[in-house]
Amino acid sequence: MRVYALLLRLYPASFRHEYGVDMAEIFARRRRDAVGPAARGVLWIRTLIDVVTNAAIVHADIVGQDLRYTARTLRRSPGFAVTAVLVVALGIGATTAAFSVTDFALIRPLPFPEASRLVKLWERTPGYSRMELSPANYRDWKQAATSFSSMGTYASTSMNLVGAGDPQRLEASWVSADLFPTLGVAPLLGRSFAEADDRAGAAGTVVLSYHLWQSTFGGDPDVAGRHIVLGDTPYTVLGVMPATFNFPASTVAGSTVDLWTPFRFDEQAYQDRNNNYIVAVARLRPGVSVAQARAEIQVIANQLKQQYPKENRDTDSTVIELQSDVSRQSRLLLEALAGAAFCVLLIACANLANLLLARALGRRKELAVRTAMGAGRERLARQLVTESVLLAGVGGAIGVGVASAAVPLLTRLVPTNLPTVGAPSVDLRVLVFAAVLTALTGIAFGMMPVWRMGREAHLEGLREGARAGGGRKERLRSALVVAEIVASIVLLIASGLLLRAMWRLQATDPGFRVDHVLTMRTSLALPKYESTTRRAAFYEQVLADIRALPGVANAAYTSFTPIVMGGGIWPVSVNGQPEMRSEEHTASLRFVTPGFFDTLGIPLREGRNVSESDTADRPFVAVVSESFVKRFLSDERAIGRHFTFGLSDRTVVGVVANIRVRGLELPSEPQVYLPYKQVADGNIIGYVPKDLLIHSSLDAGALMPSIRAVIRRADPQMPISNVRTMGEIVDGQTASRSVQLRVLGAFAMVAFLLAAVGIHGVLSFAVSQRAQEIGVRIALGAQRSDILSMVVGRGALLAAAGVVPGVALAYVAGRMMEALLVGVRPGDVATFASVVGLAIVMTLAGCLMPTLRALRVDPITAIRTE
Amino acid sequence: MYPHWLYSARVTDKPTAPDALLPLPPATFHILVAVADEDRHGYAIIQDIEARTGGELRLSAGTLYRSIQRMLEQGLLTEPRERPARADDDERRRYYRITPFGEAVARAEARRLSQLVKMARARGLRPEKA
Numbered sequence: 001m002r003v004y005a006l007l008l009r010l011y012p013a014s015f016r017h018e019y020g021v022d023m024a025e026i027f028a029r030r031r032r033d034a035v036g037p038a039a040r041g042v043l044w045i046r047t048l049i050d051v052v053t054n055a056a057i058v059h060a061d062i063v064g065q066d067l068r069y070t071a072r073t074l075r076r077s078p079g080f081a082v083t084a085v086l087v088v089a090l091g092i093g094a095t096t097a098a099f100s101v102t103d104f105a106l107i108r109p110l111p112f113p114e115a116s117r118l119v120k121l122w123e124r125t126p127g128y129s130r131m132e133l134s135p136a137n138y139r140d141w142k143q144a145a146t147s148f149s150s151m152g153t154y155a156s157t158s159m160n161l162v163g164a165g166d167p168q169r170l171e172a173s174w175v176s177a178d179l180f181p182t183l184g185v186a187p188l189l190g191r192s193f194a195e196a197d198d199r200a201g202a203a204g205t206v207v208l209s210y211h212l213w214q215s216t217f218g219g220d221p222d223v224a225g226r227h228i229v230l231g232d233t234p235y236t237v238l239g240v241m242p243a244t245f246n247f248p249a250s251t252v253a254g255s256t257v258d259l260w261t262p263f264r265f266d267e268q269a270y271q272d273r274n275n276n277y278i279v280a281v282a283r284l285r286p287g288v289s290v291a292q293a294r295a296e297i298q299v300i301a302n303q304l305k306q307q308y309p310k311e312n313r314d315t316d317s318t319v320i321e322l323q324s325d326v327s328r329q330s331r332l333l334l335e336a337l338a339g340a341a342f343c344v345l346l347i348a349c350a351n352l353a354n355l356l357l358a359r360a361l362g363r364r365k366e367l368a369v370r371t372a373m374g375a376g377r378e379r380l381a382r383q384l385v386t387e388s389v390l391l392a393g394v395g396g397a398i399g400v401g402v403a404s405a406a407v408p409l410l411t412r413l414v415p416t417n418l419p420t421v422g423a424p425s426v427d428l429r430v431l432v433f434a435a436v437l438t439a440l441t442g443i444a445f446g447m448m449p450v451w452r453m454g455r456e457a458h459l460e461g462l463r464e465g466a467r468a469g470g471g472r473k474e475r476l477r478s479a480l481v482v483a484e485i486v487a488s489i490v491l492l493i494a495s496g497l498l499l500r501a502m503w504r505l506q507a508t509d510p511g512f513r514v515d516h517v518l519t520m521r522t523s524l525a526l527p528k529y530e531s532t533t534r535r536a537a538f539y540e541q542v543l544a545d546i547r548a549l550p551g552v553a554n555a556a557y558t559s560f561t562p563i564v565m566g567g568g569i570w571p572v573s574v575n576g577q578p579e580m581r582s583e584e585h586t587a588s589l590r591f592v593t594p595g596f597f598d599t600l601g602i603p604l605r606e607g608r609n610v611s612e613s614d615t616a617d618r619p620f621v622a623v624v625s626e627s628f629v630k631r632f633l634s635d636e637r638a639i640g641r642h643f644t645f646g647l648s649d650r651t652v653v654g655v656v657a658n659i660r661v662r663g664l665e666l667p668s669e670p671q672v673y674l675p676y677k678q679v680a681d682g683n684i685i686g687y688v689p690k691d692l693l694i695h696s697s698l699d700a701g702a703l704m705p706s707i708r709a710v711i712r713r714a715d716p717q718m719p720i721s722n723v724r725t726m727g728e729i730v731d732g733q734t735a736s737r738s739v740q741l742r743v744l745g746a747f748a749m750v751a752f753l754l755a756a757v758g759i760h761g762v763l764s765f766a767v768s769q770r771a772q773e774i775g776v777r778i779a780l781g782a783q784r785s786d787i788l789s790m791v792v793g794r795g796a797l798l799a800a801a802g803v804v805p806g807v808a809l810a811y812v813a814g815r816m817m818e819a820l821l822v823g824v825r826p827g828d829v830a831t832f833a834s835v836v837g838l839a840i841v842m843t844l845a846g847c848l849m850p851t852l853r854a855l856r857v858d859p860i861t862a863i864r865t866e
Numbered sequence: 867m868y869p870h871w872l873y874s875a876r877v878t879d880k881p882t883a884p885d886a887l888l889p890l891p892p893a894t895f896h897i898l899v900a901v902a903d904e905d906r907h908g909y910a911i912i913q914d915i916e917a918r919t920g921g922e923l924r925l926s927a928g929t930l931y932r933s934i935q936r937m938l939e940q941g942l943l944t945e946p947r948e949r950p951a952r953a954d955d956d957e958r959r960r961y962y963r964i965t966p967f968g969e970a971v972a973r974a975e976a977r978r979l980s981q982l983v984k985m986a987r988a989r990g991l992r993p994e995k996a
Contacts, residue, residue: 019931022908022960026927029909046926054928061936 001028004047010055012062013378062379066386073387077359081391084355088395088441090750091348093402096426096434098341100403101410102334103433104424110323111244111420113184114283118322119290121151121280121297125314127583128569132276135269137304137315141280144300147293151282152179153263154248159230160525161216162717169523169719170212170230170258173248174278177262180207182283183247189213190224190239193262197238200266204235210243212258231525235261247419248279273311274571277686281322294319314582326418329665332820333413333740336494339813340747343487345437347751350480350487353445354761356388357477361765381447388446389439396438400426403434412739448476474766478798481758485802486809488751488842489835493810494817495741495748496831500824502737510730511659512562513601516553517726518694518703519561522711522718531681532616535688538714539593539676542692545710547595551698556596557676557689559589563729564722566662568687569669573644574632587628587670588661589646591679591689597623597656599695607639607654614675621675623654628670645672646684664733665822693726700725737820752842755802759846763795767850774854775862784855791851792844799843803836810835884970887940888978893925893933898942898964898972905946907959908934934962942968 004027008020027047034043074081109115122130123137133141133153142151154175161168177198186192187207197205208223217223226237246256263269263278284293294317301317360367367380404426411423426434522542529535539557546555560568569586594611597604605626614621622645629638629652638652650672662668676689696703700723711718767774774787814826824831890898900906900914912925925933937943946963964972986992 015931015935018935019908023927023931026909026912026930050926050928054926054932058932058935061932065939 007048007051010051011058012055012382014062015058062382063386066383067390069383070387070390074390080355080359084352084391085395085398087348087351087355087754088392088438089398089402090754091345091352091441092392092396092399092434092438093406094341094344094399094747094750095437096400096403096430097406097410098338099433100407100426100430101413101424102338103429104420105326105334105414105418106331108429112322115323116321117284117286118183119148119282119284119293119319120322120325121282122318122320123276123301124316124318125582127586130318130320133278133280134273134276135263135265135278136271136273137312138278138280139270140304141297141300141317144303145282145293145296147285147288147296148282149285150178150182151280152176152182153278153280154179155263155278156248156257158523158721159259159261160523160717160719161228161230162232163229167717167719168216169521169721171255172230173257173260174263175260179281180241182281184283185242185245185247187239188242189221190237192239192241193260198262198264200264202262202264204230204233205238205262206230206235207238207260208240209256209258209260210240210245211256213240230261232528244420249419273308273315290319290321322419328819330413330736332817333736336498336817336820337410337413337740337743340491340494340744343491344747344751345441347484347487347754349441349445350484351754351758352388352391352441353448354477354480354758356384356445357448358761358765360384385443385446389442392438392442392445396434396441399438400431400434403430410739410743412736474762477762477765478801481755481762481798482802484751484755484758485799485839485842486806488748488755489803489806489839490810490813491744491748491751492835492838493807493831494813495744496835497814497817497821497824497826497828498737498741498744500828500831501821502734502741504822504824505664505734505737508660508664510563510664511602511657512726513599513695514726514730516695516697517600518696518700518723519564519726519729520692520707520723521561521690521721522692523690523721524688524718526685529688530685532677532679536677539689541714542710543593543595545713546692546694546707549696549703549706549710551696551703553695553697554595554599555692555694556599557593558596558691558693559591559687559689561691561693561726561729562600562659562661563663563733564691566666566668570646570672572628572632572670572672574642576644583669584631587624587632587645587672588668589684589687590661590671590673591676591687592673593676593689596673596693599693600659601695602659603657605655605657607652609654610673610675612677615677616680618678620648620650620678621653622650623656623673624652625656625658625671627658627668628672629655631670646674646679646687648678650674664730752838756842756846759795759798759843760849762798763791763847763850764853766794767791767854771857771862774857775859778857779859779863787854787857788851791854792847795843795847795850799839803839806839807832807836884967884974887942887971888975890971890975891933892923893929894937894942895972895975896923896925897930897933897937897962898968898975901943901962901964902969902972905961905963907961909959911962937968938962941965942971 001024004024005020008016008023011020030043030047031040034040110118112118121133121141123133125131132155138153145151152175154173157172157174159170159172161170175193177193177195180186180192188210190207192207193205196202206228208217213219213223217226220226223237224239228235228237241260248257282293284290297317297319301312301315304312305315370380407424407426414424524535524538529538543555543557546552559565566588568589570589571585572587573585592610594609596602597609604623607623610621610623622643624638629635632643633641633652638655641652642649643652644650656671656673658668659671660668661671679687694703694707704723708720711720774790777787810832811827814821814828818826896915896919897911899918900911906914908927908930912927912930916924934943938945942965943962944965945960
């Protein structure tokens with residue numbers, strides 16, 4: 001019988017109380033009738049089925065009843081229903097949108113098998129925590145390390161595909177044969193690289209991306225074995241990678257890697273330990289932790305320091321999980337967004353709880369009557385929870401809709417270096433997240449009034465003229481409002497700080513002309529353009545023709561457009577000091593054509609520009625930035641000084657102003673500009689000038705057709721890509737910030753409004769509950785000013801209780817995102833002062849209506865209701 | 867900020883027509899039939915149904931009380947205050963009585979069932995003799 005009593009607990013308590021005894025009795029009779037173990041067994045099985053199915057039906061019945069009841073009551077108070085639903089929709093919508101982006105970028109595992117075991121290996125030198133490896137160091141690390149089951153390497157490049165329609169510039173990647181096996185991804189079609197394809201002298205082979213296979217090769221199922229021409233070298237297609245494979249992430253925002261080809265390192269490649277351009281990816285052996293691998297690689301790096309004291313003196317190592325290979329910047333942006341969304345959710349929940357509490361208070365009588373008529377506490381609790389879950393459910397559904405609409409606007413916040421395909425969207429994971437959040441919101445905040453109700457004497461509600469639900473309830477509601485104020489202050493200050501940071505960034509002078517400059521890339525394919533003379537002929541023809549175009553002021557070629565490519569860092573050695581690779585001993589290297597400084601409006605401070613007469617047979621010269629003079633030449637007279645840089649000794653012939661080659665936020669290394677002719681054939685080939693800059697009053701649309709014609713004339717096989725204005729490039733620096741700021745700002749405004757509404761709600765309620773008291777006071781001779789200060793005083797108290805911790809928390813939040821603030825102090829006085837000012841306005845606005853109402857209390861009517 | 871119209875509500879149940887509840891679940895119909903002539907308690911209802919159906923239908927306790935609960939809410943049954951004056955009256959037991967609405971519903975269901983049988987017969991589908 002005890003078992004049966006336990007089984008009965010599956011029924012709702014109300015049902016059990018009503019019929020439990022009778023059911024137990026019937027069961028007892030049945031048990032008496034069942035003789036023998038077989039009959040008993042059958043009885044138990046039947047009983048079990050009976051209890052489970054019927055309990056489920058009874059529960060469903062009650063839910064149905066409650067839903068119908070809720071729908072009816074809500075229809076009668078649409079204002080409450082709409083407010084509650086909107087509040088929930090806002091909270092869930094914001095959080096869901098933020099989650100879908102954060103999940104996509106930071107949380108979900110990368111699309112590789114056992115992705116958590118994949119790590120990236122970098123060299124580390126003073127000032128550079130993640131620097132590419134030199135092939136020689138890579139080879140030594142790989143040979144010595146035991147922590148990994150496999151290791152591969154890659155480097156990004158670009159190649160020109162000719163002979164298949166228009167010449168096409170492709171995002172390509174050099175890979176070692178063991179890269180794909182290390183990642184654990186097999187080709188969709190054909191085969192990937194074998195060791196033999198990756199040896200010096202092996203025939204050219206490529207694996208295509210799914211995208212390129214579809215777009216250029218029409219999805220040809222027999223593509224494996226086909227011959228293609230890249231630059232002017234023949235390659236054989238080996239296979240096609242799956243559509244979801246995008247590794248390494250393209251260095252060009254918005255594009256994906258098109259094809260892969262083996263490194264085929266020769267002995268020459270292993271000579272220079274300071275030629276860092278490859279990235280290593282490794283798979284940890286089972287049971288080996290990242291920390292162990294990190295320790296082992298550092299030991300190896302230390303051995304190499306002793307073995308190669310000249311080149312490796314400053315070379316340490318970094319090992320990080322592939323998953324966390326997202327810049328600190330992007331991570332912070334996303335974390336700030338997620339934190340803000342969570343704040344909005346909390347505020348929304350606090351508001352929902354306040355709404356429900358107020359409603360429960362207003363329905364006290366109804367609930368007490370129902371209790372008196374025999375509805376158990378459990379039934380009432382279920383009713384209230386059903387109501388809040390229904391509200392939360394509808395709100396959550398709308399919130400998910402809001403999130404689906406908002407997510408595409410947030411993709412700007414996704415770091416571009418993710419090895420994934422596609423964009424964040426509201427998918428199953430996100431839906432589950434939203435559903436759990438909604439259910440929690442509904443249940444937790446539905447339970448709050450129930451829990452309150454349980455503490456009150458049941459019959460209190462029936463007493464006529466009962467005053468407010470006691471000080472406790474009011475304190476809880478006040479606490480919720482204070483929490484709303486805290487959260488809104490934190491959000492407002494965070495947004496304010498980020499706004500100041502963005503203004504500061506946007507006001508930053510990059511040091512070069514931003515308006516009326518058009519940029520594009522014409523990648524000069526190797527080995528066709530390996531010789532310096534051949535390149536010079538191309539530049540001369542193209543630049544002369546472009547300068548002759550109407551509306552063009554000047555044009556020039558450079559290795560890399562500033563900001564687009566911030567790297568290209570080489571060690572500087574002055575007076576025969578050994579080369580060091582720490583931050584204080586490096587400068588950025590750019591080969592430029594004459595006209596570069598004029599095109600970008602970089603002022604020449606001293607000496608002369610690079611010129612056409614700076615040829616390979618003349619003394620090697622360099623134009624350096626002022627920061628270079630300050631750092632390396634002790635700020636003394638620079639012209640005529642010598643230094644070793646980029647494999648040769650160079651003489652300073654000119655000094656120009658600094659530019660922000662690393663972008664608006666990061667500190668830039670000093671700049672060195674070398675004449676494009678002063679480089680040996682095939683040397684520093686990655687630095688071949690290929691980015692074309694044009695200073696023109698015409699816009700890109702008007703200019704491009706004639707530029708295309710000019711380049712086609714010079715080389716019909718030369719593809720043109722990355723056409724962008726300098727303005728777009730510089731704006732791109734703050735694009736993700738401005739998206740984040742707009743989102744945060746919207747969150748902050750919503751939070752601010754909700755908090756104001758919260759203050760208004762608590763005060764209104766207090767005034768209406770205390771109308772009698774106010775009436776009595778007025779009757780006893782209290783002045784209007786006393787009433788005024790009573791109401792406003794409470795409002796001010798609420799605001800102060802929220803502002804003080806809010807300001808403190810905001811300072812903490814500011815400290816946490818200091819890296820995003822580009823020098824704006826986390827305790828920025830102007831920001832804090834304006835937000836506190838806003839909080840005062842908010843409090844006054846929230847107090848306005850309740851105060852007016854309190855002042856209008858008519859003592860006679862107020863007292864008479866007693 | 868939450869004026870009265872935001873949260874006040876009053877709810878009443880609308881009366882239902884007997885036909886609106888048709889077709890009745892078999893258990894409901896049997897229970898109505900069982901209490902048609904006299905008030906019975908739960909176990910007596912089960913026994914009555916079992917006897918009338920020749921042991922074919924033996925309601926489980928769960929099905930019985932779940933149905934009873936729903937029927938009380940629908941107004942098909944009531945729990946009478948006065949107890950039947952009989953020797954076997956058990957103080958603890960709860961008795962159920964059919965309401966006029968319950969009778970109307972039972973009649974409507976019986977009519978529906980007999981019409982179904984009539985229709986079947988008209989097409990030559992006669993029940994086989996047991």
